[in-house]
Protein backbone atom coordinates (compact mmCIF):
# COMPACT_ATOMS: atom_id res chain seq x y z
CA UNK A 297 0.00 0.00 0.00
CA UNK A 298 2.16 2.83 -1.27
CA UNK A 299 2.05 6.45 -0.35
CA UNK A 300 4.17 8.30 -2.85
CA UNK A 301 6.58 11.15 -2.37
CA UNK A 302 4.26 13.29 -4.50
CA UNK A 303 1.32 12.47 -2.20
CA UNK A 304 3.34 13.31 0.86
CA UNK A 305 4.33 16.60 -0.72
CA UNK A 306 0.68 17.46 -1.41
CA UNK A 307 -0.38 16.77 2.15
CA UNK A 308 2.56 18.68 3.61
CA UNK A 309 2.17 21.65 1.29
CA UNK A 310 -1.49 22.10 2.11
CA UNK A 311 -0.84 21.44 5.81
CA UNK A 312 1.81 24.16 5.84
CA UNK A 313 -0.62 26.62 4.28
CA UNK A 314 -3.32 25.73 6.83
CA UNK A 315 -1.12 25.52 9.91
CA UNK A 316 -1.16 29.19 10.96
CA UNK A 317 -4.95 28.98 10.92
CA UNK A 318 -5.26 25.36 12.04
CA UNK A 319 -7.40 26.03 15.10
CA UNK A 320 -10.17 27.80 13.28
CA UNK A 321 -9.96 25.39 10.35
CA UNK A 322 -10.17 22.47 12.77
CA UNK A 323 -13.24 23.99 14.34
CA UNK A 324 -14.87 24.35 10.92
CA UNK A 325 -13.99 20.72 10.33
CA UNK A 326 -15.86 19.61 13.41
CA UNK A 327 -18.84 21.84 12.76
CA UNK A 328 -19.00 20.25 9.31
CA UNK A 329 -19.20 16.78 10.87
CA UNK A 330 -22.36 17.77 12.70
CA UNK A 331 -23.79 19.43 9.60
CA UNK A 332 -23.38 16.20 7.65
CA UNK A 333 -24.44 13.96 10.53
CA UNK A 334 -26.31 15.69 13.35
CA UNK A 335 -26.62 12.23 14.91
CA UNK A 336 -22.89 12.32 15.74
CA UNK A 337 -23.53 15.07 18.29
CA UNK A 338 -24.69 13.00 21.27
CA UNK A 339 -21.64 10.75 20.92
CA UNK A 340 -19.45 13.37 22.45
CA UNK A 341 -19.90 13.21 26.20
CA UNK A 342 -18.73 16.77 26.66
CA UNK A 343 -21.47 17.95 24.27
CA UNK A 344 -24.15 16.00 26.11
CA UNK A 345 -23.06 17.49 29.41
CA UNK A 346 -23.34 21.03 28.09
CA UNK A 347 -26.88 20.45 26.81
CA UNK A 348 -28.36 20.39 23.33
CA UNK A 349 -28.43 24.12 22.84
CA UNK A 350 -24.94 25.11 23.89
CA UNK A 351 -23.10 26.51 20.88
CA UNK A 352 -20.58 24.00 19.49
CA UNK A 353 -17.80 26.54 19.11
CA UNK A 354 -17.73 27.15 22.85
CA UNK A 355 -16.38 23.67 23.61
CA UNK A 356 -12.63 23.60 24.17
CA UNK A 357 -12.56 19.77 24.10
CA UNK A 358 -14.32 19.71 20.79
CA UNK A 359 -11.73 22.02 19.35
CA UNK A 360 -8.99 19.84 20.79
CA UNK A 361 -10.42 16.70 19.17
CA UNK A 362 -10.69 18.48 15.83
CA UNK A 363 -7.08 19.67 15.95
CA UNK A 364 -5.91 16.18 16.98
CA UNK A 365 -7.66 14.40 14.12
CA UNK A 366 -6.30 16.98 11.72
CA UNK A 367 -2.72 16.78 12.95
CA UNK A 368 -2.78 12.99 13.21
CA UNK A 369 -3.96 12.63 9.60
CA UNK A 370 -1.11 14.85 8.51
CA UNK A 371 1.48 13.05 10.63
CA UNK A 372 0.26 9.70 9.43
CA UNK A 373 0.85 10.92 5.86
CA UNK A 374 4.52 11.60 6.52
CA UNK A 375 4.96 8.31 8.34
CA UNK A 376 3.22 6.39 5.60
CA UNK A 377 5.83 7.27 3.09
CA UNK A 378 8.77 6.72 5.41
CA UNK A 379 7.67 3.41 6.84
CA UNK A 380 4.69 2.26 4.76
CA UNK A 381 2.66 2.09 7.93
CA UNK A 382 0.67 4.33 10.25
CA UNK A 383 2.84 5.28 13.16
CA UNK A 384 0.89 6.21 16.17
CA UNK A 385 2.51 5.07 19.36
CA UNK A 386 1.32 1.61 20.35
CA UNK A 387 -0.16 2.80 23.64
CA UNK A 388 -1.92 5.70 21.96
CA UNK A 389 -3.45 3.50 19.29
CA UNK A 390 -4.65 1.03 21.89
CA UNK A 391 -6.26 3.83 23.89
CA UNK A 392 -7.84 5.28 20.75
CA UNK A 393 -9.41 1.91 20.00
CA UNK A 394 -10.90 1.70 23.48
CA UNK A 395 -12.11 5.32 23.54
CA UNK A 396 -13.92 5.03 20.24
CA UNK A 397 -15.53 1.71 21.10
CA UNK A 398 -16.76 3.21 24.36
CA UNK A 399 -18.15 6.22 22.51
CA UNK A 400 -20.09 3.94 20.15
CA UNK A 401 -18.24 5.10 17.05
CA UNK A 402 -19.08 3.01 13.96
CA UNK A 403 -17.66 2.68 10.45
CA UNK A 404 -20.22 5.11 9.06
CA UNK A 405 -18.95 7.83 11.41
CA UNK A 406 -15.44 7.44 10.09
CA UNK A 407 -16.87 8.06 6.61
CA UNK A 408 -18.64 11.21 7.79
CA UNK A 409 -15.47 12.49 9.42
CA UNK A 410 -13.55 11.77 6.23
CA UNK A 411 -16.01 13.73 4.07
CA UNK A 412 -15.96 16.61 6.55
CA UNK A 413 -12.16 16.63 6.57
CA UNK A 414 -11.92 16.71 2.78
CA UNK A 415 -14.62 19.41 2.48
CA UNK A 416 -12.81 21.51 5.05
CA UNK A 417 -9.40 21.28 3.41
CA UNK A 418 -10.94 22.10 0.06
CA UNK A 419 -12.53 25.17 1.61
CA UNK A 420 -9.33 26.20 3.37
CA UNK A 421 -6.97 25.96 0.38
CA UNK A 422 -9.23 26.17 -2.70
CA UNK A 423 -6.38 27.43 -4.87
CA UNK A 424 -4.34 24.30 -4.19
CA UNK A 425 -7.12 21.75 -4.29
CA UNK A 426 -6.83 19.09 -7.03
CA UNK A 427 -8.02 15.49 -7.40
CA UNK A 428 -4.46 14.43 -6.56
CA UNK A 429 -4.45 16.41 -3.34
CA UNK A 430 -7.82 14.96 -2.41
CA UNK A 431 -6.49 11.47 -3.11
CA UNK A 432 -3.45 12.02 -0.93
CA UNK A 433 -5.47 13.21 2.08
CA UNK A 434 -7.96 10.39 1.56
CA UNK A 435 -5.21 7.81 1.63
CA UNK A 436 -3.62 9.28 4.75
CA UNK A 437 -6.95 9.41 6.56
CA UNK A 438 -8.05 5.94 5.42
CA UNK A 439 -4.91 4.33 6.72
CA UNK A 440 -5.15 6.12 10.06
CA UNK A 441 -8.84 5.20 10.37
CA UNK A 442 -8.05 1.58 9.47
CA UNK A 443 -5.44 1.42 12.23
CA UNK A 444 -7.92 2.78 14.78
CA UNK A 445 -10.68 0.41 13.59
CA UNK A 446 -8.31 -2.51 13.91
CA UNK A 447 -7.70 -1.57 17.55
CA UNK A 448 -11.43 -1.10 18.04
CA UNK A 449 -12.01 -4.72 17.03
CA UNK A 450 -9.53 -5.84 19.65
CA UNK A 451 -11.05 -3.60 22.32
CA UNK A 452 -14.67 -4.57 21.57
Ligand code: HEM
Pocket residue numbers: 336339340341342357361364365368369391392395396399401405406407409437440441444
Ligand atom coordinates in the same frame (compact mmCIF):
# COMPACT_ATOMS: atom_id res chain seq x y z
C1 HEM B 1 -11.78 10.92 21.34
C2 HEM B 1 -8.74 10.89 17.55
C3 HEM B 1 -12.45 9.69 14.63
C4 HEM B 1 -15.52 10.53 18.25
C5 HEM B 1 -10.61 10.99 20.58
C6 HEM B 1 -9.29 11.27 21.09
C7 HEM B 1 -8.44 11.27 20.02
C8 HEM B 1 -9.23 10.99 18.83
C9 HEM B 1 -6.94 11.51 20.03
C10 HEM B 1 -8.92 11.56 22.55
C11 HEM B 1 -9.12 10.38 23.45
C12 HEM B 1 -8.03 9.34 23.41
O1 HEM B 1 -6.87 9.69 23.18
O2 HEM B 1 -8.35 8.17 23.63
C13 HEM B 1 -9.48 10.51 16.44
C14 HEM B 1 -8.92 10.25 15.11
C15 HEM B 1 -9.98 9.91 14.28
C16 HEM B 1 -11.18 9.96 15.11
C17 HEM B 1 -7.45 10.37 14.74
C18 HEM B 1 -10.02 9.54 12.83
C19 HEM B 1 -9.01 9.11 12.11
C20 HEM B 1 -13.60 9.83 15.35
C21 HEM B 1 -14.94 9.63 14.83
C22 HEM B 1 -15.81 9.91 15.83
C23 HEM B 1 -15.02 10.24 17.00
C24 HEM B 1 -15.27 9.17 13.42
C25 HEM B 1 -17.32 9.89 15.77
C26 HEM B 1 -18.00 10.93 15.44
C27 HEM B 1 -14.78 10.64 19.41
C28 HEM B 1 -15.36 10.74 20.75
C29 HEM B 1 -14.28 10.85 21.64
C30 HEM B 1 -13.06 10.81 20.84
C31 HEM B 1 -16.85 10.75 21.08
C32 HEM B 1 -14.36 11.01 23.16
C33 HEM B 1 -14.36 12.47 23.45
C34 HEM B 1 -14.37 12.78 24.93
O3 HEM B 1 -15.35 12.50 25.57
O4 HEM B 1 -13.38 13.34 25.42
N1 HEM B 1 -10.55 10.83 19.21
N2 HEM B 1 -10.83 10.33 16.39
N3 HEM B 1 -13.69 10.21 16.67
N4 HEM B 1 -13.41 10.69 19.50
FE1 HEM B 1 -12.13 10.53 17.94
